[in-house]
Amino acid sequence: MSAHDLVPDAPLRVAVVGTGVMGRYHATNYATLPKVRIAAVVEVDEGRRHEAQQAYGCAGYATLAELLAHEEIDAASVAVPTSLHYRVTRTLLEAGVHVLVEKPVATDVAQAHALARLSAEQGLVLQVGHITRFYSAVQMLAREVRQPYLIEARRLSPSQRVKDVGVVLDLMIHDIDIVFGLMGNGNGVVEVVASGLPLNGSPLEDVAVAQIKFENGCLARFLASRVSPDPERTMLIAERDKTVRVDFAKEPYSEVQFFRTPGSAAHSGHVKLDRHLVHDENPLRKELEHFLARIRGTTDPIGTLDDDMRSLELATRILAAMREGKSVPVH
Known part of the structure; x- marks a missing residue:
């Protein structure tokens, strides 16, 4: 229908x-x-x-x-x-x-x-x-971040609830999707380096690290684990005029800190700190509301299937780099 x-x-x-x-x-x-x-x-x-x-x-x-x-x-x-x-x-x-x-x-x-x-x-x-698209903090980042040169994402969990895929498709893909959203269209990936480890008898990776390089030179580093003693979901985004730190794990809030450089970073050693507690009120409910509104034809999609394909394609390239043990050129 x-x-x-x-x-x-x-x-x-x-x-x-x-x-x-x-x-x-x-x-x-x-x-x-x-x-x-x-x-x-x-x-x-x-x-x-x-x-x-x-x-x-x-x-x-x-x-x-x-x-x-x-x-x-x-x-x-x-x-x-x-x-x-x-x-x-x-x-x-x-x-x-x-x-x-x-x-x-x-x-x-x-x-x-x-x-x-x-x-x-x-x-x-x-x-x-991709539930993180409905986090208020992620939407704030999309408004504030313009030209990052370094992004570092850490997503650690004590849970091995998902058994049929490794940690890249289970957890890391969340951060891959966020990073692509910040980088925008037309800024492709040119290099992927990755390693992973299966633990506790699992045939699939439970810990994974990856570094990717974008066409504009930006580096993005990812760490994902589902055997961590404590949960962690953080991201650091560095631009020439500011650095942003995000902690997504303070549910139902995300803590977003902006370290802003007054004037030229080359001539100033101090920063101005802005700290925000952003209420992420039930992002799953927002996701379901959006799905139903799309069915009724009353809203445009937040994220497209092309975005979904791009995140999945990079995740599979990270898995290929892990298997081959070397960097994988992206054409």
């Missing part, structure tokens, strides 16, 4: 596919939104499925095929393991359903492009869940 088939002012019928941690977050937030009805959940685990049915007063199905056979839905959130994103999203798009899929859209760039083409052919919204 495309957006022009929707009945004006009728509640959108939404399904949540996968009711693990993220799926429950999606369902809980959908339940608070106006003109939305959770029609069904899809969950292979019987206990979680029944729990979700009771919590949200909806139908429950063990498979996607059962959902599509018994329900008419307008939209779906896909919160299944990453390795299933492509198959589940493709099936929903082919059935005429608008899709919000958790990042990354797929583990394979070619599959991601195939989904983008399919959504365009079907006239459907395909939105990738």
